[in-house]
Amino acid sequence: MPPAQSSSEGWTLLTPRGITPRTEMCVGKCSRIVGPCLLALGTLSMAASVLLLFPGGASKYLLEGHISRHALAVPGVWGGGIPVLLAATHITALGWRCAGCSNCGTRWNAFISTVLSKLAFLGAAACFVLSGVGLTNGPLCFYNASEHSLGHGALWGYPFPDAAGQVPDARAKTYLYDRHTWSICLEPEGIVAWNVVLFSILLLVSVAEMVLSFLQILNGCLGCLCGLCEGK
Template sequence: MGSWKCGGCLSCLLISLALWSIIVNILLYFPNGQTFYASSNKLTNYVWYFEGLCFSGVMMLVVAAVLLVLDNKHKCCQSENCSRKYMTLLSVIFSALGIAFSGYCLVISALGLVQGPYCRTQDGWHYAFEGTAGRFLTNSSEWTQCLEPAHVVEWNVILFSILITLSGLQVIVCLIRVVIQLSKMLCGTYSVIIQPGII
């Protein structure tokens, strides 16, 4: 019962993180709340990888929903016929998928953060900080190079950083689930125990 509560809490946490990832990714498409830059394809290319919307968002919601169902079946199982080991294996597989999805979001968001925004400078539209290897992140005085969209550097830095945090937490939660489930399988938690007095 305690392990089900732990697994259920972790799955619910994944759902919360996934919903926030979707919201943050959507905000990346609308700098300063404007739709013009998305419709005219004047956004950083990394927002079109759908890292927070699809992988760390929708796909993670699917993973979390499946894990909740598996956790619930663990709670209800009273006999070996319920195939607890089989469900534990499925839980490990889906947790591993969660690591892959959130890991993808983590990597793409980090690349987007380091590359910097696509913006209009005095030389036209381009990636003003692409060759700085992310050094512009520690020198906010350079951010004024981007004239349009207004404050796009701050917008991208904040939102990509949040996505990195959210996906990083998802990776940690899924890793915890994998460790818990593998320990159950390897340590024989589900071994058949014949209780005295039961024929």
Template structure:
């Protein structure tokens, strides 16, 4: 069964990628490698757990199904030998759809996070301004407006 071998290979590659996504989402809870003093220092999108739920948990299920697909040569059901293989392929399609939904959720959360940008210790550049934790990029200026980046201070400078 050629598709079973490919499914096993796909399952083997999905498991480390899912674990990597979970670890990356956990690292987002520690901005700058430090423990956040306040939850206000962490962006709202981190709490949507796109890496843990979407790319992690929802990818483990298809990976495990794909790993077991090659060994699923069951005897069939109701006296029909091909019924077992059909059921195995049907479940692989269902779990592949679960994986696509997880990837879509993770993609949408990531796109919103890039659009909104990170929170930073921000000062608007004037001498009388007091720096505070805020999100100066909330209008979608994170990738385009480089002058806003200069107002962000490092966590170590705060």
């Protein structure tokens, strides 16, 4: 194949590898956009997951063991946090190094970016599933079980699945779509809203992480073919 040629109007022919400089520029720019976005989302995911351990900002419930099992799993840390931040750090560093074409556009770096993006995608997917389960089951709280004819008085537990008889449709209708039932939880104060807001944030963040990670997987695969540098 003949070498690339240029004119006053810019590049007109393909490079020796069959890839236009515009494609390589697109790959590098995509990395510089996706990387910082994933950094922000990974940080937000970790913050939301950690806050679930401290209802209302109090630490005593964590020390007493009165935190829901889904919050204790901290999916926003090991799922939507650490893998995403590792991928985001590499992608961001790679993207900005490519701005000056400082020997960064190797296929090996693009391959590493693709692998880390796949791990980030899997971590975000796990966070999405666990956050959805945590949101559906509701929080662990101190509630009056006698109101549901259980005859146990006030106790710590998961009132919303019990109140709905373990029927998913009824549970969703009673819990998520009927805010009047939230007052059944006596302690921690405002735990239901705390649980709903933070798990909802984790759901939205994990979806955004999966989308961006998937885009970077495609971008990394393209980088394996044509490199990442812009100034060739």
